[in-house]
Amino acid sequence: KAGVTQTPRYLIKTRGQQVTLSCSPISGHRSVSWYQQTPGQGLQFLFEYFSETQRNKGNFPGRFSGRQFSNSRSEMNVSTLELGDSALYLCASSLLVGAGELFFGEGSRLTVL
């Protein structure tokens, strides 16, 4: 079956702009989590959605937001981009909320200039 799909794979933005990233989970998976990966901070949890509701949130500013649609697809948005937002953003889906094996997408690599 198809894996987790993330779009776009690569994007370049300038400071102050905003960006929206999309994630389609594995069919049947209702939980979608987002992680930010940087060389300095490693993998950091952003938020998790289940049944269109944000179930938990990591320690990121309010510029980072997300949502989930009825078909379990999820989007995350970063507003007023800063240089430090440059990272690989990984989406993962799972059967369970808050626990369980995660299946990751290929990621969206964001560069902020």
Add this chain to the structure above:
Amino acid sequence: ELKVEQNPLFLSMQEGKNYTIYCNYSTTSDRLYWYRQDPGKSLESLFVLLSNGAVKQEGRLMASLDTKARLSTLHITAAVHDLSATYFCAVDNINNNDMRFGAGTRLTVKP
């Protein structure tokens, strides 16, 4: 706050040798995961360890979990170049309902 520590962070080894990567975590959890990441790629699930004493093996990799010691190990047997990657352990963070990752161990296997 749950902390997950891996060591070593960098590991260079020769083909054919054995080595172990260690993953310690700071609070109670009985679910631990190992992932592999190749450069520029996503994370691939390797092992899911769900109870104390769990041991799983796949090819040259074997993972184990000791929940009392809050320790998991990933043992590499007779390393080959194809195992070169970054390996992450991760623990379910019960307090926040998320998964907390270690910093990763970058493994390089040299001929």
